[in-house]
Amino acid sequence: MKKTFTVFVLMASLSMFSILFAGEIYVSPRGNDKNAGTKEAPYLTLNHALKQAREWRRLNAPEVAGGISIRLEDGIYVQSTPLFIRPEDSGRPDSPTLISAVENAHPLISGGVAVTGWKRGSEDLRIARELRSKVWVAKAPLVGNRMVETRQMWVNGNKARRASQFPDGMMERMIDFNPEEQTITIPTHQIEKLQNAGQLEMIVHQRWAIAILRVKSIDVRGEQSVVCFHQPESHLEFAHPWPQPVIGEEKGNSSFCLTNALELLDQPGEWFQEYPSGTIYYYPRSGEDMETAEVIIPVLETLMIADGTLERPIRHIHLEGITFAHTSWMRPSYQGHVTLQGGFPLLDAYKLHEPGLPEKAELENQAWITRPETAIRVRGAEYFTFNRCTFQHLASTGLDYEWAVSSSGVENCVFSDVGGTGILVGAFPDGGFETHVPFIPLDQRDLCTDITIKNNLITDVTNEDWGCVGIGAGYVSGIDISHNEVCHLNYSGICVGWGWTSLQSGMKNNRIEANYVHHFARRLYDAGGLYTLSSQPGSVMRNNRIEHLEEAPYATNDRAFYIYLDEATDGYTIENNWCPAERFDSNRPGNRNVWRKNGPQVADEIKNSAGRMK
The missing domain is CATH 2.160.20.10 (Single-stranded right-handed beta-helix, Pectin lyase-like)
Incomplete structure (x- = not known):
């Protein structure tokens, strides 16, 4: 010491x-x-x-x-x-x-850059009619001749929330989790308008971690809908045994929330960036003047390397x-995000048919992670x-x-x-x-x-x-x-x-x-x-x-x-x-x-x- x-x-x-x-x-x-x-x-x-x-x-x-x-x-x-x-x-x-x-x-x-040129109102039909005049729109800035793609945005120093199915802190219980079919079954209500949302993501609550899964398709079957996901996260989510969502646990099934669709933009403080156009939509909070607001999105994931x-x-x-200040995190947009513990993403993981390593006879799972x-x-x-x-x-x-x-x-x-x-x-x-x-x-x-x-x-x-x-x-x-x-x-x-x-x-x-x-x-x-x-x-x-x-x-x-x-x-x-x-x-x-x-x-x-x- x-x-x-x-x-x-x-x-x-x-x-x-x-x-x-x-x-x-x-x-x-x-x-x-x-x-x-x-x-x-x-x-x-x-x-x-x-x-x-x-x-x-x-x-x-x-x-x-x-x-x-x-x-x-x-x-x-x-x-x-x-x-x-x-x-x-x-x-x-x-x-x-x-x-x-x-x-x-x-x-x-x-590591950020300002978003300017905000204009009030949107004619996009995916936004509820009563909200179109409240939403502001801007183009993402170009850096190095490329449009900045982002998952984070700060307005006057306050973090904006990506457009979500429920208010912050709320989720809904899933109906089924099927590893063989690599699907999650959820209630149909509130999601009919999301079947064609091309950038939709699902946040999955699984014990001591979450998964962020890019939605590939939604199959509506009456009051239930079956959701499929993109690779590589679909394989990881359904192959790794710990942690996985649970069905019929002592306090109920695991939960989920759908995010990142313009159709979900319905609360002050929410935003959405459309790909590939780069258009950013934002529903201002009370008191925010978008003509004078400082809006920052990040460009860099890392500010300093020693x-x-x-x-x-x-x-x-x-x-x-x-x-x-102002760094990005883009992994979920490119390959989803499935973790083992403590935020460490999985590169591969699966359950052993016969448990055991030389160092640990009872081990039943294998996992390779990245930082x-x-x-x-x-x-x-x-x-x-x-x-x-x-x-x-x-x-x-x-x-x-x-x-x-x-x-x-x-x-x-x-x-x-x-x-x-x-x-x-x-x-x-x-x-x-x-x-x-x-x-x-x-x-x-x-x-x-x-x-x-x-x-x-x-x-x-x-x-x-x-x-x-x-x-x-x-x-x-x-x-x-x-x-x-x-x-x-x-x-x-x-x-x-x-x-x-x-x-x-x-x-x-x-x-x-x-x-x-x-x-x-x-x-x-x-x-x-x-x-x-x-x-x-x-x-x-x-x-x-x-x-x-x-x-x-x-x-x-x-x-x-x-x-x-x-x-x-x-x-x-x-x-x-x-x-x-x-x-x-x-x-x-x-x-x-x-x-x-x-x-x-x-x-x-x-x-x-x-x-x-x-």
């Missing part, structure tokens, strides 16, 4: 004594990349500033002594491509690189006081930190320490309006690695180690893929998740571990302490405010406050808990965690977990100290 502490002492020093930096580079939305990069003549782009700093380091220029400070002035920095940070950008302990806002500035790095290697990691880069898209991706790095940054209006993962990151961290940041997981850390073996096979790296540097996630607010995440989480950590060692507030989530709050295995994989000494998790499991169950998987010797879960476990209206069972030790969790000390009731569960845990004093009897002093330190 000493190394992690040193990271944030260094960050504090950078903030307090930035005047000591030998090399300063200024960037402004009103600048010019032909300028000198000084305060009086700033550059226009952060890319150019990074190149200047890289050249100073390559030449060992005098500006390198004491460190380099790239200062961003107030304004919006629109990215046409992701920022690329590489090993050549690395600083040193005595000469770090700080990328930060100038005093009292609020720079925003955006890409190092084990041999040449990126070192000593610190970002402070910057807002990252979700992310706004900020960091790989192969040491001492790569974020402080006082904001991550907002993002469509998939906010920040991902993906692989071989050590002695790094995220502190005093805000994650809000994120479609997927707020912060993702560590290995979740993907591609050709079957996800239930224990991941035991030959080189322990492949793991993310000594990562600190501290004093952050993570709220209103998981708002597109409900099965994502607030903070998700896979194969990690020495992670410190403490004093965060994690709230308003559709599934679990803080999740640590992966692999469903009792074998030793390098996961160890993980710490989940003094966090405040509340208003979680709003839509999905089989959830935990604090959730763990697999053996993690030397780990602790203590002094947390967990409350407001929601009554998910379409859950098919009651499996949601304040603390949930899922399969093979072992090596944890769980103590002094406050929650209003002893609603805990374990799924085949190991025998080295220690429980001490958890529930409503925990002292108020511990309860009231959990969460962000303000």
